[in-house]
Amino acid sequence: MARILALDFGTKRTGIAVTDELQIIASGLTTVPTAELMSFLERYFSEENVELILLGEPKQMDNTASESEVNIAEFLKKFSEKFPEKKVERVDERFTSKMAFQSMIDSGLKKKQRKNKALVDEISATIILQSYLYK
Known part of the structure; x- marks a missing residue:
């Protein structure tokens, strides 16, 4: 089988x-600057089999697309x-960012560590992946 990769x-x-x-x-893999995302994926795909x-699809509470969908569509x-x-x-x-932050609290990370937005993004990607796997 091949891996599944999730992006927040x-x-x-x-x-x-x-x-x-x-x-x-x-598992969380990493957080990369979005400007470097394509080159990171190219390297990763050359080393790992990803099927x-x-x-992530950000939506408003009324189920409409969020503002960031424009940027995501361009990336896609x-x-x-x-x-x-x-x-x-x-x-x-x-809610993945809120869930990620809560998981950081639950795991005992100190306040300074919880301010690490890159870690929040990586945990959010992990939550996206878990929600897919366990549905």
Whole structure:
């Protein structure tokens, strides 16, 4: 089997999580500056077998697209041109940042550590991936 990779796309940073090859365990991988995301993915795909990319879909409470959807659509267009063989699925990402922050509190991270927005993004990507795996 191949891995599943999840992206919590942001205009500044993108959190990335990945499964093991058996698609059982979701783990945070890293957070990369969004400007470097395509080159990071290119390197990662050359080293690892990834069959599916999950991309967070930010929605408002009324189920309409959020403002950031414009940036995500632009990324998706470039991604599909560069990696036409990669399958992409969208996953509702409402509340993932709040859930990530709460998990940081629950795991005992100190206040200074919880201010690390890159870590929040990575945990959010992991939550997106877990929600897909365990649905």
